[in-house]
Amino acid sequence: MATPDTEVNPYELLGLTLECTEQDIRTAYRQTSRKVHPDRNRNDPDAARKFHVLTQSYELLLDPLRRLALDAKLRVKAARDERFKSYDNKRKNMVTELEERERAFKKAKIDQQRDEASRWQETEKIKDEGRRLREERENELRRREQEANRPPAEDNMDAPSLDPLDTTIRLKYRLSAHPSLTTPTALAALLAPFGAIDTESIVISSKAPKKSPDKPPKHATALVPFKQIGDAFAAVCASGRADRGMDGIEAGWVGGKEPDILVWLKKMGKLSAQPPPPASRPSPNSSGPAQLPQTAPTASASPFSSFPTSFPDLPSMPAEPKAAAPGVDYEALTLMRLRQAERERLEREILEQEAAEGV
Template sequence: MSTTEDEISPYELLNVTIEATEQEIRTAYRQRSLKVHPDRNPNNPDAARKFHELNQAYELLLDPLRRLALDAKQRLKLARKERFKSYDNKRKNLVEELEERERAFKKARMEKQKEEVETWKDTERIKEEGKRLREQKEKELRDKMYPKKEQVADEEEEDAPPAMDPLDTTVRLKYPFKTYPHLTTPAAIASLLARFGATDESSIVMSTSLKGKTPSDKPPKTGSALVPFKQIGDAFAAVCSNGSKEMGLEGIKITWVNGKEPEILGWLRKMGKLGNAGSSAPDSKPKDSSYSPKNDAPKATLPQNQSRPSSSTPFSSFPSTFPENVSGSESTPAPVAGIDYESLTLMRMRQAERERLEREILEQEANE
């Protein structure tokens, strides 16, 4: 118990004697609790403390073991008081002086412990504050010396070229049969576009409306084909020459098979390595100008083609090199004795894509 409780015993708090019974203790507790209860003394700031001390005294006196120890202590205290009464004045003064020293020593020790606790708390608080300031300074220094990883990653991601789609090198041709009646085979289509670059003739998909026709059937008005180039630059040149009379492509519509420009071209244009598609078309330089339509259309010869050296680029506005992680197109794997699973899967995927494109052509022609 506290110092106050040592000076005032539970018996004194309940106003009962050391020989009081449990019933007397209960009665005394009820009477005293009504006087010091906080609800009955709202204006007394010590009411809660007094009521708490009264409860502790009541619980202690109802506990037989704790009350036995308290009774022994109380009897010892009473015996000491009786002895003190029998002392002469000189001895009483010595005893009082000794007790006063003991109380002063105990008080000083408690105050010292309290000061030590406060000092320890202040030291820990200063350490935490110093640690926080040090970490903040180190973080500011790191941020100043080294750019943030997220910022560097974002910049690298912006500068990185996009992944190429397998169909980025494929173009769609639509042409009138009345003007180009000879364009009925992949070889003829490949020959027409040979001026722009090499095509994968074996993968050219022709309109299936050309197959199975009988003389009694009405001939189709237009033809269509999907032509995969081996280099995206060649496909870009072909699209830019869409319907060009100078290229011998009058009436032929050449568009990207996906209906939009490949992302890699937008990236090249953003990096300043490629001009606008619209402005690049007049600068197109076909690789082979020997082709002429079979409908006796006049052969167009550009001045650039007459004096062009053999080492000139096929399409002047298109970059000659790509980033290392971007390839022009997927080359067909050479046949080997034991083809691996990945190559077989790729071949099946390409075959499925061709069948899908053939179905699209049929649906478009049916709608037209």
């Protein structure tokens, strides 16, 4: 874009002479700006540039110092033009050729400076990118070295604690396929091949369909607490398997996910994610007080030989107090109340889940 100092003559642009006053400049600008304003020339794509050049010329003429320099330049140019008119054709051609060479030299110099600046910027950009990549590699190597030298975390080595619900599984089945599974005793007998069960703590819930509340229930949900987590694991792995007597019965963990202790055993390589085919085992006695195991069933007693024969040191839950001991009636009563509260909580959980599923 042309600048008012060089290619554009501000006086000619505003239609003024060198002898004009400041008031003449303001009046000429006001009149000319109306003609070239972009709002009045929406169809002219060059209107914004023209208005900008006009504004620059107006500001230049109102600046006394800049106007003085411009006047001197214009007078020198006018004197040069007058001298040029007095030259013969040969000298005119020489002057014209000289001026063209000067313009070409200036243009080449400007282009060279522009190219050098562009190359310098590109070089700096490449340097910055290389510096950034080098820092990223150094940081990555430093991080890997720190991870390699970092001692294994104790949390990853220590076995997680055994939650009271880790030995409890959730069963879901259709009553039409298993009409006899409506009592804790029947469920305990079905699951007895897997291990000892706390029969008294079994919770069964069956609810009629919402659309037909007068009809008998179609589905049932049960919470079955095993005494050994290995037995609970075996029952969950046998979910839906007819050869284990679980055809049409969906077995899962009451917490909705695998207990932390089993995840830890698999991570440590002490428990196979896919247990081998089951082996027969005798039916253990399902009665007696519920105790949280310190050890899993032995290889001869477990239907899954992949389950470890013993757990690492785990905090054991206190067993239910044995009856007939003088002085412990209050403790036994407290434990019985806690157990009843836990059973009621599990029943509420089943009812809430059935209501959410729309069973």
